[in-house]
Every structure is written in structure tokens, then in C-alpha cells.
Amino acid sequence: MTERLFTFPTLNQAQIAQLTALGVEVVPASDWETATDIDIIFGWGEHGAAVLQNPQNHVRWIQTFSAGVDYLPLDWIQAHHVQVTNASGAYSAAIAESTIGYLLYFLRDFNDAVKNQAGHFWQVPARTELATLANQKVVIYGTGSIGQHIAELLNGFGNYPFGVNRSGHGVAGFQGTVSLKDDAELVKDADVIINAMPATAETTHYFNTAYFDQLNGVRIFVNVGRGKSVDENALMHALLYQNVLNAALDVFEHEPLPKDSKLWDYPNVLITPHQTGFDVDNVRPIFGYLTDNLKSWEADGTLSVNLVDVSRGY
Amino acid sequence: MTERLFTFPTLNQAQIAQLTALGVEVVPASDWETATDIDIIFGWGEHGAAVLQNPQNHVRWIQTFSAGVDYLPLDWIQAHHVQVTNASGAYSAAIAESTIGYLLYFLRDFNDAVKNQAGHFWQVPARTELATLANQKVVIYGTGSIGQHIAELLNGFGNYPFGVNRSGHGVAGFQGTVSLKDDAELVKDADVIINAMPATAETTHYFNTAYFDQLNGVRIFVNVGRGKSVDENALMHALLYQNVLNAALDVFEHEPLPKDSKLWDYPNVLITPHQTGFDVDNVRPIFGYLTDNLKSWEADGTLSVNLVDVSRGY
Numbered sequence: 001m002t003e004r005l006f007t008f009p010t011l012n013q014a015q016i017a018q019l020t021a022l023g024v025e026v027v028p029a030s031d032w033e034t035a036t037d038i039d040i041i042f043g044w045g046e047h048g049a050a051v052l053q054n055p056q057n058h059v060r061w062i063q064t065f066s067a068g069v070d071y072l073p074l075d076w077i078q079a080h081h082v083q084v085t086n087a088s089g090a091y092s093a094a095i096a097e098s099t100i101g102y103l104l105y106f107l108r109d110f111n112d113a114v115k116n117q118a119g120h121f122w123q124v125p126a127r128t129e130l131a132t133l134a135n136q137k138v139v140i141y142g143t144g145s146i147g148q149h150i151a152e153l154l155n156g157f158g159n160y161p162f163g164v165n166r167s168g169h170g171v172a173g174f175q176g177t178v179s180l181k182d183d184a185e186l187v188k189d190a191d192v193i194i195n196a197m198p199a200t201a202e203t204t205h206y207f208n209t210a211y212f213d214q215l216n217g218v219r220i221f222v223n224v225g226r227g228k229s230v231d232e233n234a235l236m237h238a239l240l241y242q243n244v245l246n247a248a249l250d251v252f253e254h255e256p257l258p259k260d261s262k263l264w265d266y267p268n269v270l271i272t273p274h275q276t277g278f279d280v281d282n283v284r285p286i287f288g289y290l291t292d293n294l295k296s297w298e299a300d301g302t303l304s305v306n307l308v309d310v311s312r313g314y
Numbered sequence: 315m316t317e318r319l320f321t322f323p324t325l326n327q328a329q330i331a332q333l334t335a336l337g338v339e340v341v342p343a344s345d346w347e348t349a350t351d352i353d354i355i356f357g358w359g360e361h362g363a364a365v366l367q368n369p370q371n372h373v374r375w376i377q378t379f380s381a382g383v384d385y386l387p388l389d390w391i392q393a394h395h396v397q398v399t400n401a402s403g404a405y406s407a408a409i410a411e412s413t414i415g416y417l418l419y420f421l422r423d424f425n426d427a428v429k430n431q432a433g434h435f436w437q438v439p440a441r442t443e444l445a446t447l448a449n450q451k452v453v454i455y456g457t458g459s460i461g462q463h464i465a466e467l468l469n470g471f472g473n474y475p476f477g478v479n480r481s482g483h484g485v486a487g488f489q490g491t492v493s494l495k496d497d498a499e500l501v502k503d504a505d506v507i508i509n510a511m512p513a514t515a516e517t518t519h520y521f522n523t524a525y526f527d528q529l530n531g532v533r534i535f536v537n538v539g540r541g542k543s544v545d546e547n548a549l550m551h552a553l554l555y556q557n558v559l560n561a562a563l564d565v566f567e568h569e570p571l572p573k574d575s576k577l578w579d580y581p582n583v584l585i586t587p588h589q590t591g592f593d594v595d596n597v598r599p600i601f602g603y604l605t606d607n608l609k610s611w612e613a614d615g616t617l618s619v620n621l622v623d624v625s626r627g628y
Contacts, residue, residue: 097446097471098422104415105424108408113586114428120578122570122587130592132411156470157411256436264434272427273436278444 003298006035006051008043009065015287022294042290049073052082061303063290067091067146067277068226069308070199077310084308085293089145090285091277095196095224096149098276100133100157102248103192105270106220107131111246115267131219134158139187141180141206142196142225143171144314150194162186166202180206184214191219198314199226207231212238220246224276227251232263239266250276317612320349320365322357323379329601336608356604363387366396375617377604381405381460381591382540383622384513391624398622399607403459404599405591409538410463412590413508414447414471416562419584420534421445425560429581445533448472453501455494455520456510456539457485458628464508476500480516494520498528505533512628513540521545526552534560538590541565546577553580564590 005019006027016026027035032047038057041048043065052059052073059082062072067088077084105111109125116123138154138161140147147163151173154161160175164186168179178186180202187193193215197203207221208231221244223230232253238244248270249263255274263269289305296304308314319333320341330340341349346361352371355362357379366373366387373396376386381402391398419425423439430437452468452475454461461477465487468475474489478500482493492500494516501507507529511517521537522545535558537544546567552558562584563577569588577583603619610618622628 093448094422094444094446097418097448101415101418101422101424104411105419108412108415108586109589109592110415110419110584110586113589114584116587117578117585120573120575122573124587125589125592127592127596128594130408130589131594132408134407134411135595153470156467259434259436261434264431270424270427271431272422272424273430273438275423275427275439275444278423278439278441280442280445281449282441 003039004035004037005040005042006032006038006059008041008045008048009283018291019294022291023298024294040294044072049076052076061085061293061297063087063293065286068198068314070226070228070313074310074313082310083303084310085289085303085306086308086314087286087289088306090282090289091279092145092149094279094282095146095276096153098250098272099150099194099196099222099224100153102222102270103133103136103138103220105248106246107133107136111268111270132157136191136219137189138162138192138194139164139183139190140174140194140196141165141183142198143174143177144196144198146196146224147171147194148173150196162190187215187218190215192222193218193220194222195225195229197225197229199228200313203229205229205231207235209234209237212243215243217242218244220248222248224250227253227255232261236262236266239268246270248272250274317353318349318351319354319356320346320352320371320373322355322359322362323597332605333608336605337612338608354608358386363390366390375399375607375611377401377607379600382512382628384540384542384627388624388627396624397617398624399603399617399620400622400628401600401603402620404596404603405593406459406463408593408596409460409510409590410467412564412586413464413510413536413538414467416536416584417447417450417452417506417534419562420560421447421450425582425584446471450505450533451503452476452506452508453478453497453504454488454508454510455479455497456512457488457491458510458512460510460538461485461508462487464510476504501529501532504529506536507532507534508536509539509543511539511543513542514627517543519543519545521549523548523551526557529557531556532558534562536562538564541567541569546575550576550580553582560584562586564588 002025005024008029019026036056041062061083064086069086109130134157140161141164143163143165151161163174163177164183170177206229212234246268250272292305293303296302316339319338322343333340350370355376375397378400383400423444448471454475455478457477457479465475477485477488477491478497484491520543526548560582564586606619607617610616
């Protein structure tokens with residue numbers, strides 16, 4: 001039986017042919033108002049909920065284009081037993097490279113150089129202002145695909161980071177891990193803190209005033225996880241009072257970051273517009289997850305890659 | 315016999331005690347006008363030539379604080395059989411980290427993000443504008459301590475660079491090497507070109523108009539070697555005509571880079587003020603070279619670490 005797959009990303013002829021060969025009829029996003037009998041959704045977008053909840057469709061599986069799935073109507077999805085597979089892993093290499101770039105941007109004092117360049121100032125910093133990544137104590141929140149990729153790159157610098165996850169279970173590439181509730185001792189003398197956790201009830205505003213108050217001049221705070229995990233007002237307070245000296249942020253409580261957010265003007269903050277995972281080669285692995293899952297789906301009704309636990313949200 | 319060591323860097327009590335225990339009397343730089351009977355110079359500075367050439371001194375050895383020695387009066391030094399040891403290796407780890415930082419700054423599109431942040435612009439780039447370091451073809455000129463450290467860090471990203479050196483001899487960490495005169499084929503389709511060569515007659519203006527003309531949109535050109543190796547006018551021409559798309563420069567033909575240099579305003583150039591080697595921990599390894607050399611010097615008159623071939627200039 002031919003399944004109907006509704007796709008938000010525009011697919012090329014080769015991709016459509018590949019899906020057709022797997023027994024799937026491709027319905028483009030432009031047909032969202034008239035399409036019926038949809039079984040599978042690939043990606044997500046403005047009319048995603050309308051397609052999903054249209055009673056003339058019977059969607060049983062969503063393959064997202066993103067790693068996080070917090071923007072989906074998860075309650076409805078759980079109630080209607082729709083399965084979700086995500087793009088976890090597709091962005092991890094690029095996010096990890098961006099994260100190393102963030103750390104070197106501050107450690108190697110590019111942040112001052114960029115500002116001095118604008119004014120034609122040859123302002124040589126003190127040797128003591130620069131440090132090497134090899135010698136930083138790094139703590140990574142989230143030891144899944146992204147956290148592991150960051151750890152792996154850090155290892156190449158001779159740096160063995162610490163990890164924080166739900167249970168405190170050990171993970172390769174980390175010199176130690178603790179559970180979320182046992183992180184106080186670990187972060188007290190951290191040089192670098194990186195958030196790479198998914199957005200869940202447990203992680204919402206995890207980085208709040210109480211969290212930042214316990215720090216004493218952490219050199220760099222990085223958020224490449226989800227914006228909701230950070231209370232931005234608390235972070236700005238920490239930056240002003242130097243519990244955090246620098247921050248690199250790719251995700252925000254509200255995106256786009258509002259034009260009048262004070263964060264834009266912090267001289268010790270680097271803002272990127274939710275782009276750390278971008279890569280000229282992004283589509284290839286995600287299309288691979290879709291076709292791998294299609295094969296197992298057609299064979300025995302299972303989804304073999306990146307199945308999300310909808311009740312947990314990741 | 316007690317040797318007299320003239321030091322440009324200010325030494326702390328522990329360091330002076332260590333040198334005294336090695337049979338050396340320390341003369342601080344502030345005494346440059348009155349000091350006599352100097353045997354050894356540590357570091358270099360404004361009155362270096364006066365101290366070196368003062369007939370009341372008899373300097374036989376200079377331990378520099380720098381890796382490059384092109385600023386020393388090498389003809390005079392060679393004619394008077396003064397030996398020179400440099401600080402090669404002390405900066406390599408920091409320079410290599412800075413170089414990776416440069417590459418990620420452009421590959422992960424921080425250069426645009428920084429400019430957009432200043433205007434509060436949430437300007438999401440196209441996925442196709444970002445790339446990963448893992449997938450770049452990197453060519454490193456100079457396969458000594460700095461080049462090898464850069465290669466080692468690149469290897470951690472799954473990147474195996476090509477090297478260019480005088481003879482084309484193979485070096486660990488590189489997937490291949492060619493000699494300086496055989497580089498044309500190699501650079502034609504390079505994504506990244508890094509200069510980490512010392513300043514010599516052979517390398518002066520090596521990167522000139524003819525060099526840049528053979529390129530076809532190299533993504534990033536990096537200079538962490540010496541400023542004299544690059545004809546800056548030729549580089550600016552290449553940037554304008556997109557033979558080179560971006561450049562990160564730490565060294566310049568004239569330092570400080572003149573206030574009216576047009577380089578400051580190139581939007582696709584990152585300028586740092588000769589700081590890539592800086593590290594809070596710089597002094598430790600260099601003081602180690604000094605004391606290691608002092609020990610062999612006192613024992614049998616040899617210099618065991620980082621002896622420079624003055625005739626070659628490195």
C-alpha cells in the first residue's frame with residue numbers, strides 16, 4: 001500500500017525518486033490546504049498542526065528536521081499515538097565545532113580584537129588575559145549526541161571535560177559525570193559551562209538566579225541547547241556582577257531575539273541567530289534518517305532511527 | 315667563574331634565586347647604561363643592540379623570548395660568533411589554538427554575527443554559507459613546531475592537512491607535504507591556507523600578487539608566521555577580487571599596523587595585534603629553555619635547546 005508523505009523541506013528530483021522507489025507518494029508543503037490521507041510528515045512548519053490534526057489525514061509518524069521537538073504539539077501527539085523520530089546527530093558535529101569556536105573566540109581574545117579593529121586600535125592585551133583551551137575546566141550539561149561531540153573535540157585539545165546528565169551515568173570522552181541534582185560542587189570552580197540539554201520541564205530555567213549566584217567568575221557560559229533552559233534576566237545579572245565573565249548564545253527564550261533585548265549590547269556576549277548546527281551538508285544525514293526509518297516502517301512497522309520518547313520530550 | 319646575565323623580562327625572586335644557584339649573576343634591564351662584563355642576554359628590547367655591541371661586554375649567547383629572531387642584528391651576531399637560542403615551541407600550542415579559532419570564526423559565520431549583533435539584527439544565514447572544519451582542504455606553510463601543533467589540533471577534527479616546507483620532507487600529522495617550489499598544484503583547490511613560516515630571505519613576500527593570482531576563491535588565508543612573508547597590497551587586491559574570501563592576520567609588514575592601513579576596514583578580515591601566542595603560562599617554558607641551556611653551557615659550553623642557525627635565520 002502506498003503511504004503518503006507530506007514534506008515541508010523542498011526535495012529534489014533524486015530525493016523524490018528515492019522515496020517513490022520506497023513505495024511512498026510525496027506531497028509538497030504547498031498542498032497543505034487540499035491534501036488528504038497523509039500518513040507521514042517530514043519536517044515541520046507554519047501549517048504543521050493543521051496537517052497533523054486534519055481528520056481527513058491519519059498521520060502516524062513525524063520525522064522532524066530538528067533535534068529538539070519541543071515546538072511540536074506533544075500532548076496531542078501522545079494522545080493520538082503518533083510516533084516521532086528526530087534529527088538528533090545530524091547537527092552535532094557542526095554544533096560541536098561552533099562551540100569550540102565560541103570558546104576560542106573568548107579565550108584567544110578575539111572579542112576585544114574585533115572591537116579594537118573597528119576603531120583601528122592596535123591594543124595588545126596582557127599575556128595574562130589569554131589562556132589555552134587545554135587548561136580550562138569545562139562542564140557540559142547534556143551528554144547526548146551534542147555533548148559527546150563537544151567532548152570528543154575537546155579531547156583533541158588535551159581537554160577532558162566533566163558531564164552533567166539525568167542519572168550521572170558515565171559517558172566516553174568525559175573524565176567524570178554527575179547527575180543534575182549533584183552539580184553544585186562541580187561547577188564551583190569551573191572555567192567553562194556549556195548547556196547542550198534538550199528543553200523539558202526539568203530543564204526549563206535550570207540556569208536561573210540561584211544557579212548563577214553559586215558561581216564565582218566562570219570565564220565562559222555557552223548555550224547551544226535550548227533558550228528556555230536559561231533565565232535571560234538572571235544571566236544578564238550574572239554578567240553584570242561577574243559571576244559569568246563572558247557568554248556565547250545561539251538560542252534564546254524568544255526567537256528571533258527581540259530587537260530591544262538588552263542582551264544585544266553586552267560587550268562580553270556573542271550572539272548568533274540559532275545557526276550553530278548549520279552546515280552546507282545538513283540535508284544528507286537527515287534524509288538518511290527518513291529513508292532508514294521508511295525501510296523499517298515498510299518492513300515491520302518499526303522506526304529504527306532516532307525514535308523520540310514523546311512523554312519525556314526527547 | 316660567575317657569568318653575568320642581562321635580562322629584559324623582569325624576573326621574580328624565585329627565578330633570580332634559581333639562576334644564582336646555576337652560577338649566574340642577574341643584571342636587570344634598567345642597568346643597561348652602566349652594566350659591563352655581560353656574557354649572556356635573555357630576551358630583547360629597546361637597548362638590546364647597545365648592550366650587545368658595547369665593547370665593555372663580551373656577549374657570547376642570546377636566549378630570546380621569541381620564536382622568530384629576524385629582529386636581531388644577525389649580520390653583527392654572525393660576524394662576532396654570538397650564539398642564539400630561541401623560544402621555539404613555547405608559543406606553538408597557543409598559536410595553534412588561535413589558528414583553529416580563526417578558522418571557526420569564519421567557517422561558523424561568527425564574522426557576520428558580530429556585525430549583525432552591533433545593529434541588533436537577527437539575520438539567519440543560509441545553511442549553505444556554513445561549513446565544518448572537518449571538510450576543508452587545509453594547506454600549512456611551515457611544518458616546524460607551530461605547523462605541527464596546528465596539524466595535531468586539525469587531526470582532532472578529523473582533518474588531515476597538507477604541508478609545505480623547504481625540502482618537501484614528510485611530517486607526522488600531515489597527509490602529504492611538498493617543497494616550496496612545488497606548491498602550485500596543491501593550493502589550486504585549497505579551502506584554507508595558513509602561513510606559519512619564519513621570516514627569511516626565501517619567505518619574504520612569498521605571498522605576492524603572482525601567488526594570490528593562481529588562487530580561485532580560497533575560503534580563508536591565515537598569517538601567524540611573520541608579516542614580511544605577505545605583500546599586503548597583493549593580499550588586499552586578492553580580497554577585493556575574491557581570490558581570497560576571508561583573512562585572519564596576526565602579523566603585519568609594519569607593526570603596529572598603521573592607523574591608516576586600509577586592512578582595518580576590510581569586512582572579511584580579522585585583525586589581532588600579534589597576540590596569537592600569548593598565554594597566561596608563557597614564561598614557564600621559556601624560563602625552562604634558559605635554565606636547560608645554562609646547565610649545558612656551564613657543563614661543556616654547549617647550548618642544548620633551540621639553537622638557531624644564524625646564517626639561515628631560524
